[in-house]
Structure formats: structure tokens, C-alpha cells
Amino acid sequence: MRHGLRRLTGIKVITKKNGKRYIYRRVGTALHPLPDLPENHPEFLAAYAAAGTAPTRPRTRAAAGSIAELIERYLASSDYARMAPSSRAVWRRTLERIREKAGDALLRDLRPDHLRRDIRKLTHGAAANRLKAWRSILRFALDEGMIAADPSAGLRKPRGEVTPHRQWTPAEIEAYRDHWQPGTAERTAMEVIYWTGARCVDAARLGWQMVDSGGWLSYTQAKTHSPATCPVRTLPAWAQRMAQDHTHFRAALPGDRLQWIVTRSGKPRSVKGLSQWLSRAATAAGLPDDCTAHGLRKARASALAEAGATASQIGAWTGHQSLSEIAHYTRAADQKGILGAEQEQNTGNRVEKFPI
Structure with missing residues (x-):
């Protein structure tokens, strides 16, 4: 006698107008998010099982x-x-x-x-x-x-000023590099975050497994669910002004493991732990207390602007979704650098990997 496969129960699927699907497992009154994968995919089954063992909130x-x-x-x-x-x-x-x-x-x-x-x-x-x-x-x-x-x-x-994360200066980046030499975990983490412009929640999981055969790093951001892409192995023509940063980044990448940022024992760093650990590393290098991981993200957006990147290229690299966001993060860019940068968009240069 043949027995059919048992279907998973408690699955709730919500499809938005843009086609984006959100999948959950209902446990009691709680909804636990699941990855948008086939139900027989190992990652989906693992997430489904984890949702079933998650602590339930007491009845109200x-x-x-x-x-x-x-x-x-x-x-x-x-x-x-x-x-x-x-x-x-x-x-x-x-x-x-x-x-x-x-x-x-x-x-x-x-x-x-x-x-x-x-x-x-x-x-x-x-x-x-x-x-x-x-x-x-x-x-x-x-x-x-x-x-x-x-x-x-x-x-x-409410009225008032919000103190944003301060962008690292070129001198602070060089001081960090002088203190933390290539091969140290602290140097690898800084170069990965600075080059990719990724938030810690994404930087903590980046690695060779996300680099395609063409040498491009592509990932979906955890916060916004939108894509971000940047070059790893070679630079497009418009980005040659960032060649020195690219050399530092490549030299810091490990060749003996997939994931780039790990602890001394080789385990992935937690998101919160990564942010605090990098801040401590910056302090150890003699940098001000406001040199944070997010300040490196802003520094990359500024470097892209000074290299002559278009708004679309900056957004595709850092993952920002709106022009207002890009303007916010590039406000501190060197205006002379922007005016003197080679404006590739005026020569018709296009990079297929970046959305227009």
C-alpha cells in the first residue's frame, strides 16, 4: 500500500501586489517567518521545525x-x-x-x-x-x-537633531590599517565592511559562497529584502579610482574558508557582537569612540560618489533604495573629488550588473 507524503500544516502564505511572497508557520497565535523556498527544501524544513520548537507566548x-x-x-x-x-x-x-x-x-x-x-x-x-x-x-x-x-x-x-553615525575619514581608515595588519581578524572585518558597504547584519554572513563565476558579490539585505551587488575580483572601468581600496580588500580576504568574518575559533560572529567588536578594534587603534561599522558604510557611499558613480550605481552597490537615502549618505563626500571625478555616465558607460 502506498502512502502519500504528509503536507506541512500551519503554513500561511501572503503575496504582495509586487509578487513578493511572505511565508509563515502558525504556532498557536504566533506567526514565525519561513524562507521563500519549496516545502521539501532542507532550509525550509529546518526553519519549519525550528518554528515548532520556538517558545510560545502565554495566553493573554x-x-x-x-x-x-x-x-x-x-x-x-x-x-x-x-x-x-x-x-x-x-x-x-x-x-x-x-x-x-x-x-x-x-x-x-x-x-x-x-x-x-x-x-x-x-x-x-x-x-x-x-x-x-x-x-x-x-x-x-x-x-x-x-x-x-x-x-x-x-x-x-518631535523637533530636534539626530546625531547620525559619523563617516570615517581617510586618515582614520589608514590609521586602522597601520594598527591592524593583513591577516588579522580585525583587519578582515574592516576591509569587508568598508568595501562592500554592508550593514553588520549582512556583513556577518558574507563570503565566497555569494561570489559568482564573474567575480561579483550579490546578496539580499536582511533589513530591506532588496539586493546589493559589488565587484570582488575585478573592477569596472568607472571604479578604477578605488583600486587601492580594492587591493586592500582582496589582500584581507581569507582563502581557506567560505565565510569572511569569523571568530578566532572559526565560528560566525553575531550581528551585535560584530558591531561592538569592530568598535573596540577601532578604539584599540587609537581612533575616536564614534568610529563605528555604520560609519564605514557611509565612507564607502562617499568614496563611490567621489569615484564618479551614478546614483543607480551607488544604490546597487550599497543597497540603498531611494535617491534621498543616497543623498543622505553622500552629503559628507569631498565636493572637489566629486567635481574632479571622471563622470562615466556622460561617456555612456554602463555596468550590466547594476540596475538602471
Whole structure:
């Protein structure tokens, strides 16, 4: 007697208008994201099994109609599950703070002045994040019919300045290289992040397995789910002004393993651990405390601008999706370098690997 294959249960698939699919396993009231792969793929089965063993949240004890109930329903929703893991962690911490402070209050009694008072004493960055969190859960409440009107509608973002991650200067990059010689793990990590412009969440997993036969590194970003591509083995004609950085990058890459950034024992570094470890390495090299991994990402965007890259080329390399983002990260670029750079786009130069 033949037995058919058992189909996996609890699978939920959401397909957006642009064709992008999001796949989840429902365990109780929670949705756990799964990779967009065939159900018989080993990675899909592993993720499916892991979701089944994930700790489940206890059944809600929040009062019906309370802000705490809204937060619990939001954390179990597909809206929350669709976020990148790093974003979910930040969002959960923010929502937990809201629940600790106002969870017992009834949602129907929430007014705009309550929200203003909640964010008024926070720093600018914390206030902006708190307001984003309020808007997300209140939009969810509106869609779910829990409220008839959104009390966050019309609220303005708090005024003030956000101190961005500072871009590394060329002198700081050279000082780091002088301190950490080729062959050290610290040098490899810096060169990989600086050359690729990848966020730590992506840099931690980059390696030869992502380099194609043409010598191009291509990967999907964890935060935005959008692609990023940069040359590894050879440079396109327009990027020759970055040849020295490319030489440093190639010299730092390991030839005895697939993954580039690992611990001394050869294990992959955690995302948070990588960021903090690189900051400590910069401090050990005598650099200021604000020399961070994200500052290297900004330095690469600036170097691309000074090399004469088009906005499309910068975006394809670093993975930024909008012109406003690119402008933000290249604002500190050397204006003389930009004006003096060879503008390949005026000569009709195109690189097929980059989207137009």
C-alpha cells in the first residue's frame, strides 16, 4: 500500500501586489517567518521545525480593549512577522516599554495629548521611534476594528537633531590599517565592511559562497529584502579610482574558508557582537569612540560618489533604495573629488550588473 507524503500544516502564505511572497508557520497565535523556498527544501524544513520548537507566548491576561491587548495582538500579527529579525527586536523593546507604562489603560480612552505626553520627555531619537511604534499599532487597531479613529493622526514628529553615525575619514581608515595588519581578524572585518558597504547584519554572513563565476558579490539585505551587488575580483572601468581600496580588500580576504568574518575559533560572529567588536578594534587603534561599522558604510557611499558613480550605481552597490537615502549618505563626500571625478555616465558607460 502506498502512502502519500504528509503536507506541512500551519503554513500561511501572503503575496504582495509586487509578487513578493511572505511565508509563515502558525504556532498557536504566533506567526514565525519561513524562507521563500519549496516545502521539501532542507532550509525550509529546518526553519519549519525550528518554528515548532520556538517558545510560545502565554495566553493573554490583558484586559479586553486595553492597550496591552492591542500590543499582544500586534506582536502575533503578520505585520510584525514581516519585519526583519533585527527590526522586530527593536520594535518589541519599544512596545514593551509602552505596555509597562500604559498597558492597563483602555484603548478607547487614548487621545492625542496622551501620546504627546508619552514622548515629550524622551530624547529626539527615542521620541521619534516611540511615535513610529504608536502609529504602527494604532493603524493595526484601526484595520482590526478595535478603534474608530487613529489618535496619532496629525501628530508631528518631535523637533530636534539626530546625531547620525559619523563617516570615517581617510586618515582614520589608514590609521586602522597601520594598527591592524593583513591577516588579522580585525583587519578582515574592516576591509569587508568598508568595501562592500554592508550593514553588520549582512556583513556577518558574507563570503565566497555569494561570489559568482564573474567575480561579483550579490546578496539580499536582511533589513530591506532588496539586493546589493559589488565587484570582488575585478573592477569596472568607472571604479578604477578605488583600486587601492580594492587591493586592500582582496589582500584581507581569507582563502581557506567560505565565510569572511569569523571568530578566532572559526565560528560566525553575531550581528551585535560584530558591531561592538569592530568598535573596540577601532578604539584599540587609537581612533575616536564614534568610529563605528555604520560609519564605514557611509565612507564607502562617499568614496563611490567621489569615484564618479551614478546614483543607480551607488544604490546597487550599497543597497540603498531611494535617491534621498543616497543623498543622505553622500552629503559628507569631498565636493572637489566629486567635481574632479571622471563622470562615466556622460561617456555612456554602463555596468550590466547594476540596475538602471
